[in-house]
Amino acid sequence: MIYCVEDDAGIRDMMVYALNAAGFEAHGFENGKMFFEEIKKRIPRLIMLDIMLPDEDGLTILKKIRENLSTSSVPVIMATAKGTEYDKVIGLDLGADDYLTKPFGMMEMISRVKAVLRRSEPKVSSKLLKIGNIELDTEKRNVTVEGADVQLTLKEYELLYLFMKNPDCVFKREQLLSEVWGTDFIGETRTIDVHIGTLRNKLGKYGEYIRTMRGVGYRLREEK
Numbered sequence: 001m002i003y004c005v006e007d008d009a010g011i012r013d014m015m016v017y018a019l020n021a022a023g024f025e026a027h028g029f030e031n032g033k034m035f036f037e038e039i040k041k042r043i044p045r046l047i048m049l050d051i052m053l054p055d056e057d058g059l060t061i062l063k064k065i066r067e068n069l070s071t072s073s074v075p076v077i078m079a080t081a082k083g084t085e086y087d088k089v090i091g092l093d094l095g096a097d098d099y100l101t102k103p104f105g106m107m108e109m110i111s112r113v114k115a116v117l118r119r120s121e122p123k124v125s126s127k128l129l130k131i132g133n134i135e136l137d138t139e140k141r142n143v144t145v146e147g148a149d150v151q152l153t154l155k156e157y158e159l160l161y162l163f164m165k166n167p168d169c170v171f172k173r174e175q176l177l178s179e180v181w182g183t184d185f186i187g188e189t190r191t192i193d194v195h196i197g198t199l200r201n202k203l204g205k206y207g208e209y210i211r212t213m214r215g216v217g218y219r220l221r222e223e224k
Contacts, residue, residue, distance in 0.1 A: 002113065004028045004048040005035045005061065006079070015048060018106035019113070032056040036064075043070060046117060048109075049096075050079045051087050059090055066095040069179055075120040077112055079104070129164040132222045134206050136164050145206055155180055156199045163210065163220035172217040192218075 002024050006012040012028040019026035029035040032055055047065065051058035058078060065071045078091040078099040088099050097116050100109060129136040133146045136157075143150045143160060152160065158180045162171070171179075173192045181191070196218060200207030211219050 001042060001044040002026045002046045002048065003035060003038070003044045005030075005032065005053065005058070006048070006050045007031060007052075007054050008050075014106065015109065018110060022110045022113075024113070030054075032061045035061070039071060044074060046113060046120075047074055047076045048079065048113075049076055051091070052081065059087065059094060062091060062094050062096060069175065073120075075116045077116060129161070131164050131167060131209060131220060132206060134160075134164070134203060134209070136161060145203055150202050152199070152202060155195055156202065159195060159199055160203075163218075167220050167222070170213050170216060170219045176217065 002019055004012055004015045004019070004026060006015060006028065007030050009030070012030065016026045016028045027038070029038065031053055049058045049061060053061070062076055062078070065074065065076060075097040076095070078088070078096045079102055080087050080091070080099055081102050091099060097120065098112055100112060127137060127139040129138065135144045136142075137144075138161070141157065143152055143157065159176065162176070162179055163169075176192050196210060200210055203209070209220050209222055211221050213219060
């Protein structure tokens with residue numbers, strides 16, 4: 001799925017039509033609010049993002065995309081007005097993968113989309129995550145400590161997976177609630193503390209790898 005955020009209905013419809021004709025699935029949004037509502041339900045393969053929008057501008061939206069763990073790696077192509085070099089530089093600095101200068105042709109757009117998708121294709125990586133003597137098999141959804149199976153609940157597994165995928169990354173409690181329980185979850189950050197506690201117990205002495213960052217949250221770091 002490719003999301004096109006463009007307030008001009010004519011341009012937006014043309015972009016969606018061209019992408020569909022090229023074999024992609026595409027959906028258009030006229031503003032940031034509609035885009036963010038949809039992205040909670042489905043993460044796209046790529047985002048086409050206009051800079052000039054009626055509510056939040058494209059650069060503000062891009063910053064939010066890159067700050068959200070669930071969308072931080074989604075490639076983004078910015079659409080800029082002719083002569084706005086400053087916006088292009090800021091966009092690239094904020095993490096845009098490419099840009100198109102208006103007015104642009106649909107064939108050029110499709111070519112840029114294909115090129116960005118090729119560059120962003122995930123490299124073949126191991127299905128096994130390992131931190132010290134903790135191993136997590138993402139294919140079998142199995143966790144072992146010193147070779148022994150550890151039985152985790154779904155949320156404990158998802159917490160450990162998030163930590164092992166992002167070692168040394170500090171997660172706020174609110175971030176963990178959003179990533180593991182979902183953005184619509186209504187609960188207290190105490191939920192995180194309880195699950196961290198049970199996860200640590202099940203990991204035995206290696207539970208100490210999950211460090212409490214006082215006043216902030218948690219991170220996974222192997223003892224050295």
